[in-house]
Amino acid sequence: MASENHGPETRPTLIGRLADPACEQAWEEFVRLYRDVVYRVARARGLRHADAEDVSQEVFAIVAQKVEQFDPAAKGSFRGWLRKLARDVAIDRLRRPSIGTGSGDSAVQRQLNELPAGEDTGSLWDVEVRREQLRLACERIRDQFSDGTWQSFWLTAIKHQSIADVAKQLSRSEGSIRVARCRVMAKLKQEVRRDDREISL
Known part of the structure; x- marks a missing residue:
């Protein structure tokens, strides 16, 4: 890192x-x-x-x-x-x-x-x-989020489950699932952009 x-x-x-x-x-x-x-x-x-x-x-x-x-x-x-x-x-x-x-x-x-x-x-x-950038970026940022926030992102963005299904599964509102996913995605994009800068594209 x-x-x-x-x-x-x-x-x-x-x-x-x-x-x-x-x-x-x-x-x-x-x-x-x-x-x-x-x-x-x-x-x-x-x-x-x-x-x-x-x-x-x-x-x-x-x-x-x-x-x-x-x-x-x-x-x-x-x-x-x-x-x-x-x-x-x-x-x-x-x-x-x-x-x-x-x-x-x-x-x-x-x-x-x-x-x-x-x-x-x-x-x-x-x-x-x-694919490798995303995998490594996920490893780097995982500990910055609570389990609930991470699962909201992982199940919807990576496992492609619907927001409604994940909300029921995690006993959270659909709005909170969307917010959690957006928070993780924003951080993930920031990490990937950092990698791109490091490789001097």
Whole structure:
């Protein structure tokens, strides 16, 4: 989690902190946000669990080597660069003989031939990033709300139960369920925007 000593305006960007190998907190935050994203994208590309784990490790190793030279003017957004890196590493992994290519496994070769262009991978990546951001943001803010307020939000916004049903379930008025959900959603959006600022989109 980002340092509590800095507000959003004064906190240095996560990318800048990643360039400092001594900043373990930045790396923990970065890996926490992106490890599962890279893994799920690799799995969606057809990689087995062990290979997807290897892709995650390889991607972070490359980031550690190259983040200091990252130039947004030349490479665009950091998130876009990371997305392309994850896709390239996953495709390279698919092409290695250890998972079947070159051994007569036509299904794997067919999968390689049918890999979509970057836009498709980009959509998948963006969905996974947003999902992980929301999951981590929920973890960060959970303790700031009472159980009743959190359940009002969780059951309506995440579990998609109706406000009327949740009001009966929690023995609260429908109005209080709406207010509670709005309070949590506002805080959640604030946390996600903070993450976006940290990644310097």
